[in-house]
């Protein structure tokens with residue numbers, strides 16, 4: 150039996166795609182191996198967001214090919230369509246393919262090399278592939294893929310093409326089957342889940358349908374675009390009991406001038422209006438619950454002045470985020486920003502990130518202190534060195550002594566006794 154190894158770079162969406170690639174190969178009589186150098190087939194599911202991830206992929210592909218000329222290498226994900234990447238790796242990679250074409254393209258490749266002749270045609274449509282989920286309690290569910298927004302810095306519209314939504318029936322069927330199997334949490338994935346529309350229902354209606362599935366489980370979703378965050382959606386998130394009290398709403402920059410250059414199609418004022426609506430909706434419908442707001446911010450976008458940068462800092466203070474994922478601007482080939490002058494130095498970008506991180510540490514700690522003495526539900530994810538580690542509904546990391554056995558994958562109640570910057574600590578209630 151031939152063996153395969155999947156190397157995944159980047160975001161949650163790529164992790165979910167790799168679960169489907171894994172399911173596809175295993176269902177077609179390939180066997181996973183944990184040793185990349187021993188595999189007959191290696192799939193690189195790549196990320197083009199940062200140069201560092203790209204360089205790591207190039208290095209590994211180069212070494213694999215050098216040490217094993219017969220290995221078959223497939224490159225999918227964000228880099229698969231880039232002309233410069235294809236030129237650079239033309240003699241090292243056997244197949245470049247977009248993720249949605251993975252089943253049909255890989256079938257052709259492996260038949261050419263007579264590595265496999267009878268793939269199951271029923272699995273031909275990418276989103277219909279049954280994934281090998283990474284664990285037995287929380288699952289990623291892609292609900293749409295691609296993007297129509299063309300933010301100036303982003304490769305996604307080029308790498309994944311335009312938005313396509315998966316049928317709500319398929320999504321509901323997948324979630325029902327997971328809940329039947331004992332899963333406790335589902336995360337709906339898409340580059341812009343707010344614009345989900347399968348021709349029959351939109352995102353608020355999809356959330357309501359999933360919320361109506363019987364059973365005890367949590368619903369999360371990423372990522373949202375502020376221009377598509379409607380009042381109806383905000384009300385739905387706050388009203389649906391199974392939808393967690395967490396909204397990830399990427400702002401990217403606090404300056405309207407920078408936002409316009411980024412082609413984000415909203416202003417900081419509009420964003421702050423949304424934050425106000427989200428906070429008051431949670432207070433209205435879930436007054437007893439804590440809620441969290443998280444975001445993404447890019448520092449050092451071309452032409453970002455110190456004054457414009459400080460507008461990001463001011464916005465962070467106003468919102469009081471629970472988490473922000475920072476990115477130092479790095480020009481990506483093929484995007485609009487590739488042609489802009491990358492005129493903020495590396496040192497200055499690092500300094501700006503550090504400045505914002507100090508604000509985040511303050512707001513996160515202040516928010517975490519609100520958890521003290523509260524009793525909360527926690528989904529336990531792992532046990533290590535006598536402690537359990539898990540997440541609250543707001544995705545706060547929680548640590549507590551493992552005084553009871555076999556709780557990984559279960560939702561338990563814990564009382565919070567300590568608040569730190571990046572986690573909270575507690576004890577399990579009987």
Ligand code: SF4
Pocket residue numbers: 296297298299300303304305306340341374
């Ligand atoms: S909304 Fe913008 S940042 Fe998000 S995937 Fe689309 S182009 Fe990229």
